[in-house]
Amino acid sequence: MEPSTYTQGIVQEACRRFGNDAHRMMDILWEVQDRLGCIDGQAMECIAAETGSYRVEVEGVVTFYAFFATTPQGQFIIRICEDIIDRHAGVEEIRAAFEKTLGIAVGQTTNDGLFSLHLTPCIGMCDQAPAVLINDLVVTGLTPGKVSKIVSTLKKSRNLNDIKPQSKGGLFKPGEGNNQHPLIRSMVKNNIRLAGEILLNTYSPEAGLAGALQQTPAEVVEMILASGLRGRGGAGFSTGRKWQMAAATEAEERYVICNADEGEPGTFKDRVLLTEKADLLFEGMTIAAYAVGARHGILYLRGEYRYLRPYLEHCLEERRKKGLLGANIGKTVGGQYDGEFDIRIQIGAGAYICGEESSLISSCEGRRGEPKNRPPYPVQSGYLGYPTVVNNVETLCNVPRILEKGISWFRSIGTSESAGTKLHSVSGDCSRPGIYELPMGCTVQELLDLAGAKDSACVQVGGASGDMIGRTEFGRRLCFEDLPTAGAFMSFTQTRNILEIVDYYMHFFIEESCGYCTPCRVGNVFMKKGLEKIIQGQGEPSDLEYLKDLGKTIIETSRCGLGHTSPKPILTSMKHFPLVYAALLKERPDGLQAGFNIQHALDESRIIAKRRSLIYDPDYSKSEKAD
Ligand SMILES: Cc1cc2nc3c(=O)[nH]c(=O)nc-3n(C[C@H](O)[C@H](O)[C@H](O)COP(=O)(O)O)c2cc1C
Missing domain, CATH: 3.40.50.11540 (NADH-ubiquinone oxidoreductase 51kDa subunit)
Structure with a gap:
């Protein structure tokens, strides 16, 4: 079907703004989506023609990114952050409140075309969870009550500017930093808890x-x-x-x-x-x-x-x-x-x-x-x-x-191999979540104390791709020569289910793998299935060995850093919390240690790919032979 003149006009304008340059595809796609509500087949055809690309190239880019849509979305796209910290902060109730108030499930759009509802991984607001994105607006510290207010306001006014910031008399209270700048229209607090000497200190500009x-x-x-x-x-x-x-x-x-x-x-x-x-x-x-x-x-x-x-x-x-x-x-x-x-x-x-x-x-x-x-x-x-x-x-x-x-x-600040300070983003079970700038080499315990994390039993250092450590490791130092971190520091008390956290992060890596290399694309799915088997109480001791071996293979053979770190939630939790795993293993009465059934694990992908196993499917083998 020929693109409508309207679509053509919008696309041409967007492409022209970026010199009809295919290298500026991301900018073009954002602009087209902002104006048309999605990037559908017609828009893709037009973009391809305007930028001298093939339609398949444009489609390849559009479908790669979670924030681009090929089908019409609501005027307000609500993305609920489903990260583990948000889960612990009650995001399930937030999700239920949105679903109830809007009358749609996650993944759907309301009939009036006003709202779409999606889940999304960490949006960088763990210090003020639960949080959602509504288009570009970040709303934090949500409660089910606030959800109904937001929805009814938007239904009435259809204007995102009518979502009021949470503090009275301005966007934020004084002392909460640059958030006061009128150009930053969101409900995000900076939560700077400790300003160190280098980054968050005053300095002489230029x-x-x-x-x-x-x-x-x-x-x-x-x-x-x-x-x-x-x-x-x-x-x-x-x-x-x-x-x-x-x-x-x-x-x-x-x-x-x-x-x-x-x-x-x-x-x-x-x-x-x-x-x-x-x-x-x-x-x-x-x-x-x-x-x-x-x-x-x-x-x-x-x-x-x-x-x-x-x-x-x-x-x-x-x-x-x-x-x-x-x-x-x-x-x-x-x-x-x-x-x-x-x-x-x-x-x-x-x-x-x-x-x-x-x-x-x-x-x-x-x-x-x-x-x-x-x-x-x-x-x-x-x-x-x-x-x-x-x-x-x-x-x-x-x-x-x-x-x-x-x-x-x-x-003079930090350690011999890690000069300077490090910013830590602290969240989870603690009374003072936020940003801490500390000299490199401070211990995990020091940071826990500063953040008011009294009963921490487990810390996820460095995020999903980092290390999950227990109390015996809290004396370790946060620096390159001991426990390196890009800055995430999530504290969990023993009331939290460690394997639920690990399972979520494996889900995260599976979703976020670009799918290019097999070890990462397939291996992480197998890792998660192996973990689920243990969580369901069906695991054998040999499954632990299997997970270790598979994890090592993924780390060694993946193409990029995602696969080099994705098995870490399982591997580091197995190392530091062996009893959590051991407690869930089932002892087989016959003493046999049946391994993880790889063929069974492949079933789902076979069904999706409409392929059947030649080796393990007796009917299929028979029919092949008969042919
Ligand atoms: C899956 C994956 C995600 C990454 N995400 C980030 C990121 O969000 N920010 C970042 O600075 N580096 C990230 N990195 C590391 C970058 O590849 C790169 O090492 C870094 O930007 C280099 O900057 P630096 O030398 O200043 O650390 C990521 C690496 C991987 C494998």
């Missing part, structure tokens, strides 16, 4: 940039290298070394990308830095660009944080006005440098895997967020094939501070 521009780019790289700064996004790679490699790669262009995808369940510290310290971040990106010789920067902002975009665009615009971005960036801070640098914001669309740096680059290029093989590494061939530095928000916020205060100051 002193770091001025200091950098007085040195040669190579000297700046050298300084970051000598500071011992390591990436805060998870892997802990030396930032200076990364910059050095990007600078050393011969190329006409280089790129600096800030990773603000923050999809790791339980993590929300980048959200707070983006809200409180946006200028510090942009200054850090500018210094990185100067050091490696980049003219272009991208801030990859997760779709869940779209509410921050107007504010962040405003900060960028202010920097342009001040001459801190654009041409001649050295002038304003009194330097000789007349180079140029600017930053654009790329909005993600609900895909955890896009936090992985090569997937993130694919997404910035307008493609499915699938990881790339390495080598080449992004510093050699990244965005559009150019050398690209990808750094986490927190990493980049450290940079101006190092330039401002010096290497020795930075190294």
Whole structure:
């Protein structure tokens, strides 16, 4: 069917705004969806024609991202955060309240076309769960009562602006930070509980940039290298070394990308830095660009944080006005440098895997967020094939501070192998959830005490892909040489069901796997099935061995970091809570230890793929032979 003139008009306008460039596919899709309510077949045809792509390519991108829809959605798309912290905070009642008030189930749209209801993994609000997204608006601290109020308000006014913020007399109480900025229209509190010396402290704006521009780019790289700064996004790679490699790669262009995808369940510290310290971040990106010789920067902002975009665009615009971005960036801070640098914001669309740096680059290029093989590494061939530095928000916020205060100051904080501070996003069973900036090397127990987590029996350090540890490990230190973390810290008392947490995170990884490589796509399903068998009381001791072996295989053979860490909820909980597993095992009366039945586990996928087992299906074998 020919696209309607209306669809054509909207698509053409959207594509034109982005130069009909297929690399800007994500922006085009967001704009089309915002205006048409979804990206249907007709819209995809038009987008393909306008950007010189094939329809299948456009469809491939649309269907990759959870936040893009191919069928009409309600005017208000409600995404209920179903993360484990939200579950513990009562999200089931919230879900039931939405379903009852709207008269629809999750996955459906109301007949009047006003509301669609969906579940979504962690939206970065664990410190104020239960939380939902309504389009771009974040609503936190929900109760069933508030749900009916929200729904009736929206039914009446059909205007999202009529959802009132929770505190009286303004968006937030004084002292809750930059949330007061009129451009941040959401109910998100920053909950900064402890501001450390480096990131959440006051600082001299642009002193770091001025200091950098007085040195040669190579000297700046050298300084970051000598500071011992390591990436805060998870892997802990030396930032200076990364910059050095990007600078050393011969190329006409280089790129600096800030990773603000923050999809790791339980993590929300980048959200707070983006809200409180946006200028510090942009200054850090500018210094990185100067050091490696980049003219272009991208801030990859997760779709869940779209509410921050107007504010962040405003900060960028202010920097342009001040001459801190654009041409001649050295002038304003009194330097000789007349180079140029600017930053654009790329909005993600609900895909955890896009936090992985090569997937993130694919997404910035307008493609499915699938990881790339390495080598080449992004510093050699990244965005559009150019050398690209990808750094986490927190990493980049450290940079101006190092330039401002010096290497020795930075190294004097933290430990010998982990210089500086770390932001921890604390949530779960504790009385003071929120953000804590502590020197690297503080113990788990110290952080639990600060957060008022009195009876913690288990801590998930580093999110779903991190380690689940018990009381005997609370003396361990949060730093690269002991217990590394990207920042999530979820505390659970012994009233919580550990295996329910583990099961949810396996569900999370299965949903979020990009599906490209078999170990991750299939292996995680088998891991979950093995776990479920144990939870149902059907497990044998050999199942534990099976899970260990399978987990090891997935870690060793997967293509990217998602598969390298996805078995960890099971493996680390088995290691630290062996009795929880042992208590559920069933002793077979005949003493036999039947293993996990892989054929049985495959049944579901066979049915979906309309394939039957040749080996184990006697009827099928017979009929094959008869033929
Ligand atoms: C599945 C997956 C998700 C990731 N998510 C993030 C993320 O949300 N933010 C982030 O900075 N790094 C994330 N990373 C790590 C990035 O790949 C990369 O190491 C990081 O952005 C580099 O920045 P850094 O050196 O400053 O830490 C993720 C990695 C994997 C495998």
